[in-house]
Amino acid sequence: MKIKDIAKLAGVSIATVSRVVNDKPGVRDEVREKVKEVIKEHEYKPNLIARGLSSKKSNIIGLLLPKFTAYYTEQVDAIINYCNQKGYRVMITSSVGRFEGELKNLNMLYKSQVEGILYFVGKMTEEKKENIEKINKEIPVVLLDQAIEELSIPAVLPDNYGGAVKAMNYLVNSGHKKIAFIKAPYYDLEGEKRYRAYQDIMKRNNFEIKEGYVQGSDYSIESGYKAMENILSKSDQMPTAVLASNDGTAIGAINYLREEGIEVPEDISVMGIDDIEIAKHFIPKLTTVKQDLYYVGDEAIKLLFDYIDNKDLKAKKLIVEQELVIRDSVRNLNDKL
Amino acid sequence: MKIKDIAKLAGVSIATVSRVVNDKPGVRDEVREKVKEVIKEHEYKPNLIARGLSSKKSNIIGLLLPKFTAYYTEQVDAIINYCNQKGYRVMITSSVGRFEGELKNLNMLYKSQVEGILYFVGKMTEEKKENIEKINKEIPVVLLDQAIEELSIPAVLPDNYGGAVKAMNYLVNSGHKKIAFIKAPYYDLEGEKRYRAYQDIMKRNNFEIKEGYVQGSDYSIESGYKAMENILSKSDQMPTAVLASNDGTAIGAINYLREEGIEVPEDISVMGIDDIEIAKHFIPKLTTVKQDLYYVGDEAIKLLFDYIDNKDLKAKKLIVEQELVIRDSVRNLNDKL
DNA sequence: GTGAAAGCGCTAACAT
C-alpha cells in the first residue's frame, strides 16, 4: 500500500492524501474523513524513507557510545523515551572502544542524515576532538561525559568537581584527616576534576596527601580492589577513609578490606560516587554521591533539540548537580564507636 | 556534495560514480581510481536515505524493548556490534512498559522499512501475540525472552528450565532438602519454567514443598527482600536453602537474612540465577547459574539475518544453555562446618 | 565500459 493506491481508492489526488496523513489544512472535513477511512481500512503506513528523502528531514537522532555498558542504560533510556514520544527515531551505535570504529559510526550517522547526534565521549583524544568539531559544522552535536573546553559545542555534564567536594566535605566533617583517593583513568577528563576536588579539599584543610594515598583505577570493580591493596601496601600510615572515583571501585575496595579482615566502616571508611543501583543494597550500604543519570540523559536530548531548532544558539554547557547520599560505609570519627 | 557533483567533477556519469561507490564491476581501473580520488578529496558521503528508497533496502535492523534496563545491555551490545560491523544500522525503541507505546513503536519500525526486528517481549499478552504474528508476515521477527509456543516465529531463549534444574540439583547434592523458592512475576512465561523445574526436582526427590516456601517477586532487589521475609514468617519450618529466580532477588533475600542476624550460607544458603556483574563481588560471592547474555544477543541477531536471507526458513527456536557458577553463598551440608 | 533515463514513495510549490 502506497500513497498512490490510497489516492486511487479514495478517489482523490496523492497531494490530498499527503495532506490528511500529515494533518495539514486545506482538505474538506468530508474528504478528510473519507481518506482516513480508506487509510484505516487498508492499514496504510507511510514509507518514512521516502518521506525523509522528499522532505529532507529524517526525524532520526543518532546516538554514539563507546562500549555499551550498564552505566549508560538510564541515560539512553531517557533519550529513547523522549525521542519516541516526540515521534523521532533513534539510531544507536557503539564502537567497542576502538577509535576507527567510532569514526566509522560517526560517518554512518552522518550518511543516515540524522538530525542531531548525542555523543558519549568516553575517552577523549586529539583526533576525536577534530572529528567532533568537523561533524558539528554539519550536524548539531551534544556531548555527554566530557566537554571540549576550547570548542563551542554544547555538552551536559555531571558536576564532578562539585560532587567530589561534597563527598570530601562529608568525610572531613565526619572527622577524617587521613583520606586516600582512588583515581579515575587518566583519559577521563571529568575524573580529573574529582581528583582536583580531592586535592583542593585536602589542601584547604591542611591535610597531608601521604605517599601511596592516591592510586589509579579503570573504574572496574577489580581495579578498585587492586587500588585498595596498593593504598595499604604503599602507605606507611593507614588512611581512615578512602574516596573512590566511582561506586564500582568503592565496592572493589571494600571487598579487599574485608578479605584482609579490615572492617568497613569501623576500621576504614569507604565512599563512592555515582549511586548505582546496587549501592543501596551492598553491605555495608554505600555512602556515595548521587548522579541522576536519567535526568542527565533527559537534559541532553532536550538540549539537542534546542540546538537543532536553533543552530546559532550559544553552545551551552549544562552542569548537573550531584547530591550526597549518606548510608553506612562511612564512620563518624566524632562519635564514640 | 551529492553523486551528481562528483560525476561532474570526475567527468563521468552518475551511474559510474554509483558503481565505484558500491564496488561494482564495469568500470575501467583508471576511471575507478580517478573517481575514488574525487570522492576522497571532496569527502563525498552517499545519502543512505536516498539509497534506501532507490534500492528498496534500508540496511536497518529494528530493536524493540520494553523498558530499557541493565538486563538488556549485554544483549543489545552484542546486537549493535554485530550490525555495525556488517554495515547495518540499528534503530532502537523502548516502550516504558505501556502497551500502546509498544504498538506505536512497532509501527514506527515498520514505517522505517527496517529489514528485520528483534523483539524483546518482556510481558506477553494475547494482544501482543496478535501484533507480533501480523508484523511477522511483513518483516522477519526474532523473539527474545519469551517465545510464542503456538506460533512459528524464531526465538532465542535462555534454557530457564535446564538452568533451574542445574541449580536445584546442586542444592540437592549439597545436602539440602528444605528448599524454598522465590518466584518470577506471573506474566513471565520463562520464569514459570524455573518454577516448574523447582517443583519437578522437589518432587523427584520426594521433598515436601512446605507452606510458605514459595513466594513471589517482581525481580527487583526489594521484592527479593520482601519474599525472604515472607518465607521466614509464613513457614513453620525454616528452609536450609532458597533458590531465587534471579540474582537481584537473591541479593535482596541475603540482605534480609543478614539484617535478621541469619548468616549466609552458614544458617541458610541462597542461590541466584543470571550471574549479573555484581554477583561475583557481592558478599558472600553469589552461587548462581550463568546465562551468557552477550551470546544470547549474538545468536539472536545471527538468527535474524538468516531469517532475512531466507524467509522460508523453518522458524527455529534456539535454546541457550546455562551453566552452574559455584561460589560462596551455598553451604554443603555434607561437610562439617 | 559507460551513460541516459526511469523510477523508488513521498512532499511541496504551483496551478486551477
Next chain:
DNA sequence: ATGTTAGCGCTTTCAC
C-alpha cells in the same frame, strides 16, 4: 479546496 508536477539523491535497467 484540490490536483499536477517537479524534485529529493540514489540504483538500476537498457542502450550504445
